Amino acid sequence: MISRRDFLQVSMAAASLYGLSGFGSWSRVAAQQALTQDQLLQFDNFGNLSLIHITDIHAQLKPIYFREPEINLGVGNNKGKVPHVTGADFRRIYGIADNTPAQYALTHEDFSSLAKAYGRVGGLDRVSTVINAIRAERPDALLLDGGDTWHGSYSCYHSQGQDMVDVMNALKPDAMTFHWEFTLGSDRVNEIIEDLPFAALGQNIFDAEWDEPAEIFKPYKFFERGGVKVAVIGQAFPYMPIANPGWMFPEYSFGIRDEHMQEMVDEVRAAGAECVVCLSHNGFDVDKKMAARVKGIDVILSGHTHDALPEPVQVEQTFIIASGSNGKFVSRIDLDIRDGAMKGIRHKLIPIFADVIAPDPVVSKVIEDVREPYKVEMEEVIGQTESLLYRRGNFNGSWDDLICDALISERDADIAMSPGVRWGPSLLPGQDITREDIWNVTSMSYGQAYRSEMTGEFIHVILEDVADNLFNPDPYYQQGGDMVRTGGLGYSIDISKKQGERITDLTLLSTGEKLDPAKNYVVAGWASVNEDTEGPQIWDVVESHIRKKGTVSVSENNSVKVTGI
Secondary structure (H helix, E strand, O other): OHHHHHHHHHHHHHHOOOOHHHHHHHHHHHOOOOHHHHHOOOOOOOOEEEEEEEEOOOOOOOEEOOOOOOOOOOOHOOOOOOOOOOOHHHHHHHHHOOOOOHHHOOOOOHHHHHHHHHHHEEEEHHHHHHHHHHHOOOOOOOEEEEEOOOOOOOOHHHOOOHHHHHHHHHHHHOOOOOOOHHHHHHHHHHHHOOOOOOOEOOOEEEOOOOOOOOOOOOEEEEEEEEEEEEEEEEEEEOHHHHHHHHHHHHOOOOOOOHHHHHHHHHHHOOOOOEEEEEEOOOOOHHHHHHHHHHHOEEEEEOOOOOOEEEOOEEEEEEEEEEOOOOOOOEEEEEEEOOOOEEEEEEEEEEEOOOOOOOOOHHHHHHHHHHHHHHHHHHOOOOEOOOOOOOOOOOOHHHHHHHHHHHHHHOOOOOOOOOOOOOOOOOOOOOOEEEEEHHHHOOOOOOEEEEEEEEHHHHHHHHHHHHHHHHOOOOHHHOOOOOOEEOEEEEEEEEEOOOOOOEEEEEEEEOOEEEEOOOOOEEEEEOOOOOOOOOOOHHHHHHHHHHHHHHOOOOOOOEEEEEOOO
């Protein structure tokens, strides 16, 4: 008799024969050839339950460019495993040919020329078209939002998230979980959730004073779909008070709380759940570890680390789905649930090519309405770029190099630091830089640009602490984003070393001298988690710098030497 595990593996093998687990014919279309909406949406219905997953939209309502990372290093047990594989190596794993839509959507290679061929991606009116098409085939499909939704743009900042709330309400999700939403402040978050027409989930969101589950965030919700009793359990970002300012949401505590997750899984199973879905904002490696520790989860819909994978990753008997970011992809997951258990899975990562997918006119109207009050300010051209501006990568991105240049110039500093956040669209060489573009990579509720003196020793400590958040071999200790970006400072990092020993050869680039541990240096940065940070807003700093330059060009950044890979 075939075991459940073997059955699922056979099902996955069969699913992988279906156009690389759902790539479909779009993966084989060469550059300059016609790509159709039907190709992107084609899917052979499977099983009796469909899930639709979107995550990490970061308030991007309109189509954008978004370059995937060139460097995404894994450590410990995740070294060399997806999603920590990029470029040609990534393409070899998934059989992606040169000059195809899949290369453009899923890697950084030849990005600028392929972007000209295939155009922008995303746009929530296009996302809506895809969702509507899936619902037309599977009316009972569950739409689940993985969070980082009410954050990341000019209109989102000025409307305190209301633009995203209005548009997402038009998409009609069934549930969501959270991360950057909390940086609106707990009062605003609570106000929105009280009127939210769908479930706000987080089994790991607790009352900080009583160390009990927070009442406003339910741990899970049951749904009856496709004749199946489904339990969706929410998992908010575990490290909120560490990665973001805890003073903005002092009544809440977080954490992974995998013991409590196991209790919730056992509870819903005892109540008759035939399928258990975890809607997660842990990050992919944390989800892999949690899947190995918590038994009984069928599917984890992963968010936070912005990974886009064309096939599920299996850990024990749990399948993990990664659906990208910025509205660039929608995942469709069809499940075969019979006799109270999952018997098979089929998945498709659908790229939202904005020139191919027709916008939903209803959602287009909502988007235009919420943007209208800010349209003139957002569309003002501040300058132009000669360089490809992008953010993703473990150590640097050209957008952050530009931000660091602005901090050094405008704040008269020796060294600049920019947080290693992953959100923010890309701009192609030759594009105008609008005010909206600047806000898309700087917008947050604690954007003050500080200027202070730090010793060489303290700078070293900062870099070591951030490196451990990224390269600790235990995923449960990886609490941040990518490495803090630096301007005016070079260093070497051995990611295989332990904390305190990874960073060496700190060098002041303006003089070529090694940093003196006892000497003070003027450091400018932004996004401090400290409550009383003073300084101009980072978007004003960057705008001033770009206005003075007129046309910006960002040189290749070779200031970080990486070993131990």
